Amino acid sequence: MASKCDAAFEALLEADPVELAGRGDSDLAAHVRECERCGAVAANLLAGQEQLAAALLELWPRTDVAAALQSVHERGRRRLAWERVSRWGPVAAAAAIAAAMVLQALPAARMVPGDRVPAVSQAEPLLEAPSGQNVMVFETRDRSAKVIWFN
């Protein structure tokens, strides 16, 4: 009997909770039902685990759910704004650089107040942006050269 209890004790340390409860038709569950000593050990283990599960359920975030939701919405909005900036920021920067280059390249005599930089002529698209990307094409004064900006 002692060796059977020793084996049962070892098995109880890893057994499924249903076996600790003595349910089912496994040898261990049957022994738990029949042996008072192993039954007491099993009941204690089950109670300990149930206490631990109950303790875990007691835990709740200190931040209340309404505040957490508000924070999600605020951070979501900030992220969207940032995404917009990071998507268009480089394009805007490139446009500014290109504009500066165009202005620099124009003869000084033409840069009188009120003068406008000639509009870039409408042309057939040179190329298509890959899926999910933007592309900008800048004309230069050298008609054989164009600046292409992928973003």
Place this chain on the structure above:
Amino acid sequence: MSGPARRDDSDQALIRGAQAGEGAAFEDLVRRYYGQIYRWAVARTGDRDEAEDVTQETLLRLHRHLPSFDGRSRFSTWLYQVTRSAAADLHRKRARRERLALRVKRHTPVAVDPRGDEVVTDERRASDLVKTFLEELSERQREVFDLVDLQGFSTVDVSEMLRMEPVTVRSHLFRARKAIRKKILAARPELVEGYGQQV
């Protein structure tokens, strides 16, 4: 297991609503899973403060990624993976910050709980109990034990949630049970007297 599965069924309408941009559906979904996400995070990190940050980050990722949830896995399985990934990322960030803090040897005062030492609430007792038991385990053992034995997911569900072979899940589970049960029995030495191999 019936508990988690039943909840998944009744989540469908909320998920569809939230995916369609209905704020109220998203908020109801969050209310339903808020405590659950936090407890997953506690079990995963073993630290309540870290779990708090993980919960917040998980909600943000839920908001961002819910439209891409295609329903092929159970929602709770998917959400657990989102929580897990948030926990792993925040843990890396926190570890980096701590290394930096150590490098500059910056000392901050010890945080004092405003509730005071003499006020021992049920929540505090629960927190201490969870900490005492879970701190014995490795991160993996904590996760598996929490999901299977405390929350009622099957080992098959958990192997999907953790992307782990079922045999590995069981191995972590058995080691976790053994460590926790030895601790439970350590408080009742009279129960184990007479066994060949005592605790």
